Amino acid sequence: MTLSSEKNSPRPISSNSIPQEAFDWYDEYAHGDIDRRTFLSRLGTLSVTGLTLSVVAGALTPNYALAEQVSFNDPEISASYVEFDTPNGHGKGRGYLVIPKNVNADNKAPTVLVAHENRGLNPYIEDVARRLAKAGFIAFAPDALFPLGGYPGNDDAGREMQKTLDGSKIEGDFMDAATLLKNHEFSTGKVGMVGFCYGGYLTNTLAAAMPDTIQAGAPYYGTPAKGNIDKIKAALQIHFAELDQRVNDTWPDYEKALKANNVNYTAYVYPKTNHGFHNDSTARYDEKNAELAWQRTISFFEQNLRA
Template structure:
């Protein structure tokens, strides 16, 4: 096990002047601990020369025009929306499937299940799936909001919608997606999983619930599984943000269990990074740390899934 703290470059001038309290309040808001009115009210108490309430709020709110690193028209990939049976979840589910163009029945590829945050399948997560396909993996990103019509186009509404769903059924939808990937005609049968925030929790949860299906897990700032942790067999690469106290407080006990069960894991803590630092659509994005974490993730999957 390796636990290290990476040095971070400063945020861009437009965002590095935002006080840490604002990031902490946004985290509370994004996870439903406070409502939007309270969040904006707190922002209004900040006194930062040259930054208005609207500027700060706008910097913290996702702008998905910034999140596309791989075009859906990229000639190296084919991206489609696929419905699938989800008997362990909502019965029917839907996700974003991205396949490298060079993958054929005679040239199969390992697969990676991508788990979104607590607001549905937004453009950032779709872009993550495309990045994985560019790296040579079949990637599939389910949308937990499909039973309610799918991601609505904005995070506030998506967050409210996801809160109304049965968490066990969401987990079931993702479990059935993992099975779909394992059995896909173009799959080698190896399944990795990466997730962010709530998706990080899902990554931990599926590694515990499906030890014979999930072959590698890379949770980003995710809390531990609620049950079956002793069943985890897959190697894990865990990514934490130094300033993310809420999630980091859950790590020591989780680590004890992983050590006791001799799970092969590596944990990284990224200095001065906030929860959500990999999401390139908000001011929480930390480019240097995000790229380092992503390079590590891709290398981890290549090592564990292509062996």
């Protein structure tokens, strides 16, 4: 992959400088288990030599100026925002479509649906879509917040907005997006899916709900589908962060169900990583493991979508 030029902003402080409790509390905050005041109050009880409360809080909060590995101006891709009908969801959706420049009706490509976290289509997820296009896939990243005006530009507001939406309709929006990809004029008809956090849950869910559409799913630190696991036909490549106890606690029962239903799956646990380790805009980012996970994901899609 050819990456964009050097980023304009410095990386967040090293994760090694931040106590594990801070990551755990941020995870609780990011998933709505505690409010911002409680999160900051807890951070204030930590004694971290040389680091202020604002520095630690800032390091844990995404800085999306860092989240561009592939420029939207990259000459090898074409990116645009596309509206589409979602009869199974909110009625109308919008997403970020990225197509390799060499792909057309005479040179078709497999597709990958990209599912964001619980806060809407942020710049990090858009960059993930561009990375997939650089690897030769048509990528589409819908914004669950489109019915409310779209991602608002910051994660706190995005989380609050997404909590007000009907989860089943969000799932319907993404299902209709998967159908759009399968039927796209430049598509080979093969559809994969990758998602992060809530998007990992969506990846598991669509694999179970759309067995004749989703052929390969790569959920990152996502909880299991709530039903229809026996219907899954897709190959799954499942990525976990070792320190992500909330999600990891769901794995034994999910693995048991996958085995019982003869689902083709591989699961990886990345040592000493936190939930969100693939997101390169915060101190949770673990470059070595994020790159390894992504290389595995691209190879997985190559194997399951190009054959």
